[in-house]
Amino acid sequence: MAYYSTNEFKGGLKIMLDGEPCNILENEYVKPGKGQAFNRVKIRKLISGKVLEKTFRSGESVEGADVMDTELAYLYTDGEFYHFMNNDTFEQIAADEKAVGENKKWLVENDVCTITLWNGSPITVTPPNFVELEITETDPGLKGDTAGTGGKPATLTTGAVVRVPLFVQTGEVIRVDTRSGEYVSRAQK
């Protein structure tokens, strides 16, 4: 794998740190007037998701990480693995529970997700920003409540629970922002 000097550091560069692939979020060059130069770097560890700050001596080299994002359609889960397919090549890839994590509740069949591969294996699965899911269960709306008092919880087919306005009922399909987990609207028919 290639090594990167601190001069090449910039947002988006993938490097190895403590045996884990990381994404550089921010890189700041620090040079005290008469002193040694440093690079102050904000890093996201791609497996644990942890964000941390690390300082390198300028000129130091760091091993690059073979990390790439790929767009794949979600197919199904067999209980252990989540299966995705490249819509152009029909090649399939299976991601484990750890890679999917919390996002499993936003996986909708045929939705195209971003799968991050490290050395060819999926390490994270990012669903589209918006997904449409059906409500399997929610309390019937209370009459006369139009003040938008924060709504009520609704359970979706995937098990996700989101707060919805009182007028939304069981059986309806709603649009949800997966980044915040918030209700956006009723789905367009």
Next chain:
Amino acid sequence: MQFWQPTTTHQARIARAALLRTIREFFYTRNVLEVDTPLLSKGTVTDEHLEAFDTCFNYDQSGKPTKLYLQTSPEYAMKRLLCADSGSIYQICKAFRHESEGRWHNPEFTMLEWYRVGFDHVALMDEVDALLQETLGTEPSDKMSYQQAFQTYLNIDPLCANDEELLEAMEQQGIDIHEPETLSFDSKLQLLFSYIIEPQIGSNTPCFIYDFPATQAALARLNSDDPRVAERFEVYFKGAELANGFNELNAANEQRKRFENDNEKRRASGLSSKPIDENFLNALEAGLPLCSGVALGVDRLLMLKTEAKHISDVINFPVSRA
């Protein structure tokens, strides 16, 4: 992206012209003479952490190709003028440092440097403050010694502390760096200063930090009452390290010793030693009048003036478009 285009707005270019005019008027009214010295020199800086660009001059009178260095500051040449009885002088010029670009850094930048004959560093700090008030419209500056700053923000005495105390402080402050114990004592101080102290000073009004440890004296004279500190100051404002000044060392032998020590440190770190500027040392032998001098980054001053986020907002063609 169109790489032929400047990274600045026309507003920024107007602001630069206005700032340069204000600076020149400031010195004109104070009777400080504008001078001009070469960017190329046979000698160069010996600092362990400062790299000069070099080039080859093929037409030297010696008949041999000669290495010439682009200046990292006009300090040596301006002091040669002072030794030739120039009186107080200033210069606005390009300076070059062979290092990375960054938010506050471009390898080629504009420097304002001036020397005041008969001033000590305290009087010069007042004049820098006056220039900042004139150019940026700031309130009178804060002043704090290097020792006070460490005691206030880190509860450490930088003049008595040992390596272990600094390592402990770095860990407490969450400064995560590979093999911190291999950093020099001064590098540890500088990291703590940049990461912990700098963000807490100079946010409303510029802050002068003075009396740096003698190990970071560079070309400043040591304090005669407390030789642990050098009569050097720096100015910080809104995250920028804006200026660095000295009560100038004028002892040629002491200056030579410092250059030689620097070169030894360079060799110890696996760097090549640099040719000492003999013209400068010979000038010191002839006699440098008591004076203080300061170098100020004009691009950074302009960034503060225009509230720019990045130095490329005030430099038409930063190195990536050079």
